[in-house]
Amino acid sequence: MSVNTVQFQTDADRMQQDGDRREFLRTALNGYILTRSGQQSKYGDYEAARTTAAAIKWQAIENLGEHLERFADNLEARGVHVHWCSDAAEARAAIVGVLKKHDAKAIVKSKCMTTEEIHLNELLEKQGYDVVESDLGEYIVQLRREAPYHFVFPAMHLKRGEIRELFERELGDAPTDDPEALTMIARQALRQKYLAADVGISGANFGVAETGMISITENEGNARLTTAMPKVHIALMGIEKVIPRFADLAVMLPMLALAGTGQRLTGYNSQFAGPRQEGECDGPEEMHVVLLDNHRTELLAHPEERDALRCIRCGACLNVCPVFKNVGGHTYGTTYQGPIGSVITPHLRGMKDWKHLSNASSLCGACTETCPVRIDLHHHLLRNRHSAAESSGGWAERMQMRGFALVMRQPWLYGIASSLGRWAHTLSRPIHGTRLDPVYAWRKTRDFPAPAPKTFQQLWRERKKDQPPRH
Amino acid sequence: MNVSLFIPCFVDQLFPHVGLAMADVLERLGCTVDYPESQTCCGQPAFNCGYQEEAAKVADHFLRCFSQSEQVVVPSGSCAAMVKHFYKDLFRDTPREAEATRIGERTHEFSQFLVHQMGASDVGAKLPGRATFHDGCHGLRELGVKSEPRLLLEQVDGLELVEMTEAETCCGFGGTFSVKFPQVSTSMVEVKTESIEATGAEYVVSNDPSCLMQIQGYLTRQKKKPKCMHLAEVLASR
Numbered sequence: 255m256s257v258n259t260v261q262f263q264t265d266a267d268r269m270q271q272d273g274d275r276r277e278f279l280r281t282a283l284n285g286y287i288l289t290r291s292g293q294q295s296k297y298g299d300y301e302a303a304r305t306t307a308a309a310i311k312w313q314a315i316e317n318l319g320e321h322l323e324r325f326a327d328n329l330e331a332r333g334v335h336v337h338w339c340s341d342a343a344e345a346r347a348a349i350v351g352v353l354k355k356h357d358a359k360a361i362v363k364s365k366c367m368t369t370e371e372i373h374l375n376e377l378l379e380k381q382g383y384d385v386v387e388s389d390l391g392e393y394i395v396q397l398r399r400e401a402p403y404h405f406v407f408p409a410m411h412l413k414r415g416e417i418r419e420l421f422e423r424e425l426g427d428a429p430t431d432d433p434e435a436l437t438m439i440a441r442q443a444l445r446q447k448y449l450a451a452d453v454g455i456s457g458a459n460f461g462v463a464e465t466g467m468i469s470i471t472e473n474e475g476n477a478r479l480t481t482a483m484p485k486v487h488i489a490l491m492g493i494e495k496v497i498p499r500f501a502d503l504a505v506m507l508p509m510l511a512l513a514g515t516g517q518r519l520t521g522y523n524s525q526f527a528g529p530r531q532e533g534e535c536d537g538p539e540e541m542h543v544v545l546l547d548n549h550r551t552e553l554l555a556h557p558e559e560r561d562a563l564r565c566i567r568c569g570a571c572l573n574v575c576p577v578f579k580n581v582g583g584h585t586y587g588t589t590y591q592g593p594i595g596s597v598i599t600p601h602l603r604g605m606k607d608w609k610h611l612s613n614a615s616s617l618c619g620a621c622t623e624t625c626p627v628r629i630d631l632h633h634h635l636l637r638n639r640h641s642a643a644e645s646s647g648g649w650a651e652r653m654q655m656r657g658f659a660l661v662m663r664q665p666w667l668y669g670i671a672s673s674l675g676r677w678a679h680t681l682s683r684p685i686h687g688t689r690l691d692p693v694y695a696w697r698k699t700r701d702f703p704a705p706a707p708k709t710f711q712q713l714w715r716e717r718k719k720d721q722p723p724r725h
Numbered sequence: 726m727n728v729s730l731f732i733p734c735f736v737d738q739l740f741p742h743v744g745l746a747m748a749d750v751l752e753r754l755g756c757t758v759d760y761p762e763s764q765t766c767c768g769q770p771a772f773n774c775g776y777q778e779e780a781a782k783v784a785d786h787f788l789r790c791f792s793q794s795e796q797v798v799v800p801s802g803s804c805a806a807m808v809k810h811f812y813k814d815l816f817r818d819t820p821r822e823a824e825a826t827r828i829g830e831r832t833h834e835f836s837q838f839l840v841h842q843m844g845a846s847d848v849g850a851k852l853p854g855r856a857t858f859h860d861g862c863h864g865l866r867e868l869g870v871k872s873e874p875r876l877l878l879e880q881v882d883g884l885e886l887v888e889m890t891e892a893e894t895c896c897g898f899g900g901t902f903s904v905k906f907p908q909v910s911t912s913m914v915e916v917k918t919e920s921i922e923a924t925g926a927e928y929v930v931s932n933d934p935s936c937l938m939q940i941q942g943y944l945t946r947q948k949k950k951p952k953c954m955h956l957a958e959v960l961a962s963r
Contacts, residue, residue: 263906263908266906266908266909267908269908269912270908270909270911270912276912280916576894576895576897576913576916577909577913579916580909580912580913580916581909581912613901613902613905613906614902614905614906614909615899615902616862616895616897616898616899616900616902616903616910616913617773617862617863617899617902618862618866618895618899619862619863619865619866619867620862620866620893620894620895622866623866636772636773636775638775639773639774639775640775640776640777641775642775643774643775643776643777644775651774651776652776655770655771655774655776655779656779658770658771658779658783659768659771659776659779659780659782659783661765662734662765662766662768662782662783662786663765663782663783663785663786665762665763665764665765668734668765668766672737672738675738693904695903695904695905695907696903696904696907696942698907699907699911699943699946700911700914700939700942700943700945700946701941701942701943701945701946702942703739703740703938703941703942705738705739706738706739706740706741706742708741709737709738709741710732710736710737710741710744710745711732711737711760711762712741713741713744713745714744714745714748714760714762717745717748
């Protein structure tokens with residue numbers, strides 16, 4: 255077992271013991287599901303909207319190179335510096351290069367999972383920069399020095415009291431656990447940061463090729479402040495975020511809001527098309543867009559897997575996933591949790607170390623049913639299992655499966671195995687429920703049924719003997 | 726109608742009464758039922774673990790067993806989905822593809838067969854009590870089984886059908902998932918059983934015996950009252 259598998263199992267064990275936390279997660283997510291279905295019903299034809307959203311993203315991915323070039327050309331025409339980065343190290347270097355050029359010290363960030371993917375905060379902090387997350391949830395997990403729990407709701411695992419204690423400890427102020435009061439405390443701390451920041455770093459939910467714009471969706475207005483107040487704005491985006499036309503936003507923005515948070519539209523949707531132009535009164539003096547590949551083109555090269563690049567990171571698959579609800583976000587140990595994380599992480603970070611995520615699913619398909627861009631998530635997990643078995647399947651499992659296939663295609667062997675199984679079950683009765691029990695994992699919490707006294711096949715023969723033949 | 730029974734391996738070994746109940750109902754509705762004796766398993770355990778080559782060998786055996794059958798009926802949404810959907814993938818671009826497609830089209834999950842092929846809703850069953858229905862994921866999402874079992878259950882004399890809030894939530898079985906990640910599987914079935922208990926139902930009914938094995942296993946261990954019954958057993962009751 256890889257280190258990551260062991261970690262997953264340990265963390266999952268801990269979550270199983272923590273019934274309160276699971277209950278808390280479930281209540282929160284069930285609330286989201288209710289809100290979301292309420293809004294969904296306002297669509298004239300929601301399924302058609304999903305199909306359209308999927309088609310837009312599909313078109314974008316199928317012609318990714320062309321759209322990206324157009325996107326970059328349009329940005330550059332308006333004075334944006336575009337950086338093409340093939341991996342995390344190049345993206346980090348490009349960002350640090352800009353910071354150095356401007357002799358920046360203070361950085362304010364708005365929520366961006368791609369920066370989590372390249373571990374930007376750790377690097378910048380190590381190099382002595384003052385970096386602060388301006389999204390409330392991200393700010394909370396940053397203060398706790400932990401990774402986001404969910405890529406849309408980063409601090410969803412924390413109860414109000416825990417946030418109050420955190421603020422008391424870290425900010426020295428938190429008289430109540432009223433959410434509004436807590437938000438005001440964070441806001442006060444953050445406002446100073448915007449004013450002092452040399453550089454603002456954001457992500458991008460979409461990049462519009464036709465016009466050369468990045469589009470950011472948010473609810474707090476923090477991304478607007480992050481991108482508008484500092485003199486320099488750097489946006490980091492994965493190359494799969496590009497969409498062909500401006501008009502596509504009319505479908506994608508409400509879809510992202512609905513699938514992500516259950517809103518009709520998020521509070522703020524902004525498009526950024528370059529630094530301050532002549533005659534304009536505000537905006538950054540310089541703008542950079544960092545385009546990150548980081549193994550995305552490898553996924554693109556794979557005809558059966560590439561539709562995973564359609565993902566708009568709405569988090570809907572996490573919200574409905576019974577595994578996510580019961581293990582929580584940190585157990586995954588990945589930037590992107592839940593079903594989509596389990597699908598793409600083995601491709602982005604290596605099958606050998608991350609294949610366990612594909613197995614940590616009951617393949618129930620709730621994720622596929624909910625995905626707004628129709629990614630066939632649970633069948634991806636199934637294919638990942640196949641790739642894992644091909645490339646790094648364990649010897650023991652392979653032998654078991656070969657044995658299984660051998661027995662199941664020879665009825666006489668199946669008959670022998672069935673009788674042996676019955677004997678073994680009777681003989682092994684003393685060890686049932688102990689560590690020696692081959693089905694210990696099952697019997698620890700559940701009763702495993704004993705084999706029936708007679709198989710169906712035996713009972714059927716007896717039944718036929720008793721029944722006179724029909725004419 | 727001539728019908729061949731496909732009795733999945735674990736039903737053969739652990740729940741043979743489910744297979745007999747299914748045969749009873751089909752015969753009661755006038756079907757001529759046969760059971761190709763060389764059958765074993767659909768191959769899903771290997772397929773779901775990623776071992777497609779091994780799964781294809783078992784699937785090939787299945788196709789040979791049922792090559793003469795007019796209709797194949799399965800008391801498990803999961804195994805039916807394997808034959809109907811995944812065999813085509815397994816044999817894509819091979820000489821077996823046409824046969825896999827042909828047999829897939831003739832294979833039916835039990836409740837869908839009754840409602841769509843037999844046009845049945847009232848099968849003359851009687852079972853007094855309150856029941857709740859659990860939607861097995863593969864039946865629900867791969868085959869679209871949703872209304873059929875409910876339609877059949879509503880016609881059962883004396884049976885009151887009450888919906889649970891988590892009817893469509895996975896019970897946590899998932900084949901080898903329940904052994905590879907027993908803690909997650911247990912948390913999931915805990916949610917399921919809480920939802921079942923909240924309905925006050927005496928019976929938990931499903932069209933998938935593997936889900937029922939998971940749910941009953943947990944209910945028994947927790948010394949909880951509700952009793953699991955396969956849809957076929959309910960419909961066979963008189």
